[in-house]
Amino acid sequence: MTDRSDKTTAVILAGAVAKGAFEAGVLDVLASRDAKVTTVVGTSAGALNATLYAAGVALGREDDAARRLVELWGRRASFAGFYSPAPLGLLGQGGLSTMKRVRALLRRQLDEMFEGSVGAQAPVELRLVVTRLEGRVSLMADGTEGTTYEEVVGFDQSDLADPSRRDEIAAAAAASASFPGLFTPLALSGLGRCLDGGIVNNTPIKEALSDPEVERVVVVVPHPARAPGKDHHTLLGLLLHLGDIVAHERLFRDLKVARDVNAALERLEALGLKPKQLDAVYNALYTKRPRPIEIVEVRPSEHLEGTVFCGFFCPKLRKDYVTAGREQAERVL
Numbered sequence: 001m002t003d004r005s006d007k008t009t010a011v012i013l014a015g016a017v018a019k020g021a022f023e024a025g026v027l028d029v030l031a032s033r034d035a036k037v038t039t040v041v042g043t044s045a046g047a048l049n050a051t052l053y054a055a056g057v058a059l060g061r062e063d064d065a066a067r068r069l070v071e072l073w074g075r076r077a078s079f080a081g082f083y084s085p086a087p088l089g090l091l092g093q094g095g096l097s098t099m100k101r102v103r104a105l106l107r108r109q110l111d112e113m114f115e116g117s118v119g120a121q122a123p124v125e126l127r128l129v130v131t132r133l134e135g136r137v138s139l140m141a142d143g144t145e146g147t148t149y150e151e152v153v154g155f156d157q158s159d160l161a162d163p164s165r166r167d168e169i170a171a172a173a174a175a176s177a178s179f180p181g182l183f184t185p186l187a188l189s190g191l192g193r194c195l196d197g198g199i200v201n202n203t204p205i206k207e208a209l210s211d212p213e214v215e216r217v218v219v220v221v222p223h224p225a226r227a228p229g230k231d232h233h234t235l236l237g238l239l240l241h242l243g244d245i246v247a248h249e250r251l252f253r254d255l256k257v258a259r260d261v262n263a264a265l266e267r268l269e270a271l272g273l274k275p276k277q278l279d280a281v282y283n284a285l286y287t288k289r290p291r292p293i294e295i296v297e298v299r300p301s302e303h304l305e306g307t308v309f310c311g312f313f314c315p316k317l318r319k320d321y322v323t324a325g326r327e328q329a330e331r332v333l
Contacts, residue, residue: 007215010208015044015198018311019222021073025325031062043129044198047176054126058157079312095184099174106170120157129197150200203251216294
């Protein structure tokens with residue numbers, strides 16, 4: 001990552017259940033770099049990381065946020081630590097556990113971070129992706145109606161600094177991390193019941209690409225670029241693999257679109273057209289003029305050991321994920 005301090009940067013934190021500990025390791029290194037982070041986007045487990053890191057950005061204390069995340073993943077992120085039994089379990093509320101403990105933990109961490117501060121010191125946008133079970137009607141570019149289940153809940157530095165908004169922030173992050181079946185849906189104001197944002201968008205790169213101020217996107221994904229080609233013979237193995245396929249495919253397409261745009265812009269600039277001619281080409285090809293964006297991927301070079309759930313039952317595995325995140329971030333950043 002070059003020219004660190006002068007580029008406005010968005011950080012995208014993907015979902016990966018217990019492998020979200022990898023992201024904590026990456027953020028621990030990113031916090032030591034002079035990166036001008038203005039946007040933090042999270043989905044699923046990445047939403048939990050994004051919430052605390054955005055608070056660190058707002059306070060100008062990214063290192064404190066990263067330290068807290070490393071400690072939380074190392075000591076607290078077990079299923080026993082999160083478990084809060086749901087009435088009648090899967091048959092009652094649609095999950096084995098509520099997100100009560102996770103929500104309270106996030107709220108407590110936010111309160112501690114802002115305790116004694118005079119408010120936010122730096123601007124930051126926090127965007128959390130949730131799956132809205134009721135869906136909503138949305139209009140496409142040509143006016144055609146369609147139903148979408150993806151919802152992005154947005155907050156800024158003033159919301160994070162406001163104690164009256166922190167319950168709402170913690171609830172949105174907890175809803176985004178509510179893995180279906182494991183945790184119950186969580187009702188959010190104005191949206192109804194919501195679940196894991198990774199269902200609809202596990203790596204929400206476009207949330208950063210749509211921001212006209214962002215010049216660099218750092219994408220943190222706890223999966224290698226080249227997925228292992230395994231044949232899964234059990235039902236559980238097949239379901240987990242299908243989840244990986246959905247996540248990898250959308251990430252691949254979003255990255256391809258972004259890099260294709262960058263390549264096209266380079267070719268257009270190389271033609272040596274006059275400014276008015278270049279503007280005419282842009283207007284013909286795009287609804288709004290695109291700009292080149294530096295894309296930095298931080299992801300393990302090899303598949304992290306265990307399934308996305310194993311880390312909930314093995315503290316050593318979570319610590320290994322944190323270490324892997326640190327090592328890969330040191331290489332890439």
